[in-house]
Amino acid sequence: MTSRPYVVLSAAMSVDGHLDDSSDRRLLLSNAEDFDRVDEVRAGADAILVGATTLRRDNPRLLVNDEGRRSARLARGLPAHPLKVTVTASGRIDPGLRFWRHGDEKLVLTVDAALDGVRAKLDGLAEVVSVGTAFDWGRALDELGRRHVRRLVVEGGGTVHTQLMEQDFADELHLAVAPLLVGQAGAPRFLGPAGYPGGPTARMRLLETRALGDVVLLRYAPKQRLRDDVPDREHDLRWMRRAIELAEKCPPSDGAYSVGAVIVGADGTELSHGYSREEDPHIHAEESALAKLTPDDPRLRTATIYTSLEPCSQRRSRPRPCADLILAHGLPRVVTAWREPSLFVDDCVGVEQLRKAGVTVVELPELAAEAESVNAHLFGAG
Ligand SMILES: [Zn+2]
Structure with a gap:
């Protein structure tokens, strides 16, 4: 079993919603500061994806581009540049483009009928x-998951963004709005007409x-669309900070x-808490918090466990991974801040495994950096 990557859609658009104008020359929407931000987002990704039409156009x-960011990636055991991915259903690929000549590994995702032609x-x-x-975007993301892509940044174009958004595959949207008006009916749009979720x-x-x-950069979490049955976000953030x-x-x-890790009852009171290596050198945070309650405690059936790192799905030191323990204790809801990087295990699929078992998993990307910073020593000085 592999997990699909966390998908970030990244786009810059004019105030009237266009990615470009209709001319042959690319319209510059971003400014230097925003290009630097995009460079940082790329440096934090395992793969960057663009559609084949955008490759041909742009x-x-x-x-x-930043040498310091490339060195930091190398220091973490990553290639200097993320995997570059393009997708094409038509097979219209131009081998003369710059995409193929720069960077590290490249991957093309296509369909059966175009496979041999594109390879040739x-x-x-x-x-x-x-x-x-x-x-099939589900299969495309599965394929990237198998290649240990945990964080995918999609940089367009509009068709790719529209499909991923419509099929609810986008975890995060980074939208940079430039103070320009394109005003042309045929100019490409960030998102087109579609049946968007909700x-x-x-x-x-x-x-x-x-x-x-x-x-102006706007960051949205499309999968966390507001519904009445979703518990208060501030409540989740407060417990995650604990x-x-x-x-x-x-x-x-x-x-x-x-x-x-903290376990919180439906009435908002703390039932238990724990942290890694609390009582013995191998105990995990969730395990320690769960061990202080009995599995038949009825309060667990409506409780939430907050854990700063994605619960493990495989481990060396004990027979039962935390995702299993959470399922065995019957908790219906898990909130986590940081997805496990491929440092100690090849591929942590805790979030995926819990979701497949019907557990509601909420991710708090706004606290991921804080949860990770507690572990900065593991990644060296980079
Ligand atoms: Zn664990």
Whole structure:
């Protein structure tokens, strides 16, 4: 079993919603500050994806441009540049584009009918894989998951963004709005007409607004559309901050993460808490918190466990991973801040495993950096 990547859609658009104008020359929407932000987002990704139409139109190199960011990636054991991915159902691929000539590994996702043609055209410039008779985004994301892509940044174009948003595959949206008006009917749009989840009344969760000179960045969490049955976000953030405080109490270790966990009842009271290596050198935070309650405690049936790191799905030191323990204790809801990087295990699928078992898993990307910073020593000085 592999888990699909966390998908970030990244786009810059004019105030009237266009990615570009209708001319042959690419319209510059971003400013220097925003280009630097995009570079940072790329440096934090395992893969960058753009559609083949955008490749033909813009001829981008799609690299991490800042040398310091490339060195930091190398120091973490990653390639200097993320995997570059393009998708094509038509097989119209131009081997002369800059995309193929720069960076590290490249991958083309296509359909059965185009597979041989694309392979022949690229002649070894990239790996080419089919995701079915028609282009299937679920299979495409599975394929990237198998390649240990945990964080995917999608940089367009409009068709790709529209499909991923319509099929509810986008975890996060980074939208930079430039103070320009394109005003042309045929100019490409950020998102086109589609049946978006929840329809026009479903409000996406706003994660952040940031001014970068005259460009404004909006960060949304499309999967966290507001519904009446979703518990209060501030409540979740408050308990997660407590879990992160607990993570700071962990005895230091070079071979394991520092994690904190809190179990909170339906009435909003704390039932238990724990942190990594609390009582013995191998205990995990969730395990420690659960061990202080009995599995038949009826309050667990309506409780939430907050854990600063994604619950583990495999582990070396004990027979039962935390995702299993959470299922065995019957908790219906898990809130986590930080997805496990591929440092100690190849592929943590805790979130996926819990969701498949019917557990509601809420991720709090706005606290991921805090949860990770407790573990900064594991990643060296980079
Ligand atoms: Zn664990």
